[in-house]
Amino acid sequence: MATRDFQGKVVLITGASxxxxxxxxxxxxxxxxxxxxxxxxxxxxQDAAREVEALGVRALPVRCDVTVEEEVHRLMRETEAAFGGLDILVNNAGLGLYGPVEGFSEAQLRQVFDINFFGLVRVTRAALPLLRKRAPGSQVVNVSSVLGHRGLPLLGGYGASKAAVNLLTESLRAELASEGISVLLVSPGLTETEFRDARLSAEGWKQDAIPLNAMSSATVASAMVRASRRKRRETVLTLPGRVMVLANRWVPALFDRVARRIVNPAKAP
Ligand SMILES: NC(=O)c1ccc[n+]([C@@H]2O[C@H](COP(=O)([O-])OP(=O)(O)OC[C@H]3O[C@@H](n4cnc5c(N)ncnc54)[C@H](OP(=O)(O)O)[C@@H]3O)[C@@H](O)[C@H]2O)c1
Structure with missing residues (x-):
């Protein structure tokens, strides 16, 4: 049987439901x-855990809200009890927010930051003792978004939470390098998931269908596993996503004009 790249490793994924x-x-x-x-x-x-077990490995499903400190610590205690340590932490739990900066409430913005940014910080800090047990070679994989690299209209609150993740990722990468813990950033573009149904919207705002092809979550997942295998520090997904990040870097003023057209503002009827 061919060797599998992560044979016997332990991977903890938030937002795995x-x-x-x-x-x-x-x-x-x-x-x-x-x-x-x-x-x-x-x-x-439980369903996701059954899918994992069907692949011949162990699965440990743990109910955990990343905004609740005690639940995050319980998650790590259960992980340690079951596996003794952690090789890869995937910080993926996230929530979207749609609407203009003037329109979303402060409570909505705080909720989004509490999951996307503070949740990631909370989980990472709690996981570090377990990641150190498997260092050198352990990893933190932070899931950002192309929207964390360039602000678009009506997506500024969400994008800001991901931009905060990007910056924190750079700092953490430097802080942990000497211990042999890699910190990777994966920034998907538009992906077909429950994300748009779950996200918060400013009162009176809803988004029209986006005129771009969405990737499948399986495509994002295989890019993530590839990045993990190669310890690739940064992965930006979809061609339009990569073009956006590059165009913003080299011709930001031109991209400002393009950005106005990318998202077609639509108020709810
Ligand atoms: N879909 C896209 O177009 C897209 C593009 C770029 C980046 N992303 C990012 O990709 C990540 C995954 O999103 P997705 O597209 O897969 O959307 P999704 O299907 O809605 O998944 C979000 C996951 O986060 C979990 N979650 C939300 N709040 C949580 C909390 N307080 N504590 C623990 N888990 C929580 C949800 O589980 P429960 O509700 O069961 O807790 C769910 O498993 C997010 O970070 C998102 O920002 C998505």
Missing amino acids: SGIGRAAASAYASQGAHIVLAARRESQL
């Missing part, structure tokens, strides 16, 4: 990793 996180659980499992699946919806977590 749906979308990219669930697909990542299967993708790492198919490379031989045991998976700790964390999220709030227990029945979806």
Whole structure:
């Protein structure tokens, strides 16, 4: 039998009950990793855990809200009890926010930051003692978004939470390098998941269909596993996403004009 790249490794994924996180659980499992699946919806977590076990590895589903410190510590205690340490932490749990800066409430913005940014910080800090047990060679994989690299109209609150993740990732990467813990950033573009149904919207705002092809969560997951294997520090997904990040770097004023047209503002009827 061919060697699997993550044979016997332990991977903890937040937001593993749906979308990219669930697909990542299967993708790492198919490379031989045991998976700790964390999220709030227990029945979806159990289903995802069964999918993982069917690939011949162990799955540990743990109900965990990343905004609750005690639940995050319990997640790490259960991981340590089951596996003794952690090789890869995938910080994937996330929530979107749609609407103009003037329109979303401060409470909505705080909720989004509490999951996307503070949740990631909380989980990472709690996981570090377990990642150190498997260093050198352990990893933190932070899921950002192309929107964390360039602000677009009506997506500024969400994008800001991901831009904060990007910057924190750079700092953490430098802080942990000497211990042999890699810190990777994966920035998907538009992906077909429950994300748009779950996200918050400013009152009276809804988004029209986006005129771009969405990737599948399986495509994002295989790019993530590839990045993990190669310890690739930064992965920006989809061609339009890469073009956007590059265009913004080289011709930002031109891209400002393009950006106005990318998202077609639409108020709810
Ligand atoms: N879809 C896209 O177009 C896209 C593009 C770029 C980046 N992303 C990023 O990709 C990541 C995954 O999103 P997705 O597209 O797969 O959307 P999704 O299907 O809605 O998945 C989001 C996941 O996050 C979990 N989650 C939300 N709040 C949580 C909390 N407080 N504690 C623990 N888990 C929580 C959800 O599980 P529970 O509800 O069960 O807790 C769910 O498993 C997010 O970070 C998102 O920002 C998505």
